[in-house]
Amino acid sequence: MAVNKQMEKTPMPEQEAAVRAGNFEEVALGYTEEMALNEAARCLNCKHRPCVSGCPVNVGIPDFIARIVEQNYEGAYDIIAKTSSLPAVCGRVCPQETQCEAKCVRGVKGEPVAIGRLERFVADRHMAQEKAAAVKLASNGHKVAVIGSGPSGLTCAGDLAKLGYEVTVFEAFHTAGGVLMYGIPEFRLPKEIVQREIDGLRELGVDIRTNMVIGKVLSLDELFEMGYEAIFVGSGAGLPGFLGIPGEGLLGVSSANEFLTRINLMKAYRDGYDTPVQRAKRVAVVGGGNVAMDAARCAKRMGAEDVYIVYRRGEEEMPARLEEIHHAKEEGVTFRFLTAPVAVHGDENGFVRALECERMELGEPDASGRRRPVPVPDSRFELEVDMVIAAIGNSPNPLIRTTTPGLEANRKGCLIVEEDTMRTTREGVYAGGDAVTGAATVILAMGAGKQAAASIDRYIREKSV
Ligand code: FAD
């Protein structure tokens, strides 16, 4: 088939900005078959496969795209599924523009092949089929515990179950899925997709126990005593950073974690659902990453008239994905670049009244190589808001580390593991995902879960001979 020389990606339809800012339905609507075929024909099937080296789990990208061209969509799915356990999730939320698509040769003179959109097309088509329930394998007689049901834990549990292990996932929340379920909003990643992955694991025989905070309800030592031969810690990085400015205790100040978790788990995203989640008219979100964009876009959908992103550096330095920034702007979020918060002011009842800010300018580069923001003298001003959301980063919760003898962490609280095996400093305990890297990405967490499952299998087999 002739290569499609079109310079731009085949556009993906999406809900109009004015409409979507008032609902939680998915923004991007996915390719039709015709669009997918058009886009797949842009791939050059390069011999040296640079896109594959840009993918953290090395999905066979040109191979799956070639199957699309042949209209062999299940063949395409099988290729992706060899290395990725959550294709419908990754096709939606992976930062392809800094990974596979950044390496695509079509990107040199035009736009890269829309690898993420094609992955989503293949995964959605596969999911839409009537599938036979997954078959639970006969037990190999060995038990493994997985702590946390985010992408790292789900992947590790799935891979081990497919090898015949009896796997129990212990999840602190009442709902499984980790950040996929309670962090990333419905309009970017519908919960139904995550739920289908979780249902699939249950069919494989994985026992998922919710409301189990490990380190409080049970310790790792107790899990070993219960007969689990190895433990995977995939407890994420759920401890939010705070602003450290006066007025942070006022009513109406929260972390983005808390705000997004409430919206997701108290079902504020459902039309007509009587949710207890607090609403506000004017909201300031402090931060410039994807979490800040999600919080701002959720605040809009919760009915706020004015939503500000307050970010201390310039637009070029913003760590959020370009697509998220673009979507937030289209939906009416106002960006206040080179602006830093200095205090939150309250009214006589203790509710937020305003966020006091000061203007910044960029000075010399700091340790990260980015130019350091420095305050402009006498530039303070007040932003009248009734809600302030801090989205300035997360770190791992210390609970498991502080209740497990022999488990070591670095100074940022991230568990220390051996790179190739994901083995921690405590025998039989493996870890991966944000608990090890600090806040990172779904694909990296999934890759770590896969690597850990392979190591746990080796460990238990060697121990059993
Ligand atoms: P998590 O997904 O955090 O899951 C950890 C699980 O462990 C949680 O369910 C938690 O409740 C549970 N847990 C914690 N402590 C205990 C305990 N003591 N006992 C039992 N269970 C416990 N990444 C992308 O690639 N693309 C995106 O677009 C993107 N957007 C994001 C948006 C938001 C709002 C957030 C917060 C993150 C986003 N990320 C994104 C990052 C990505 O979601 C994470 O990197 C990924 O989920 C990490 O997976 P994990 O399995 O390590 O941990």
Ligand code: SF4
């Ligand atoms: Fe196709 Fe781009 Fe990968 Fe080449 S680099 S094989 S064009 S996706």
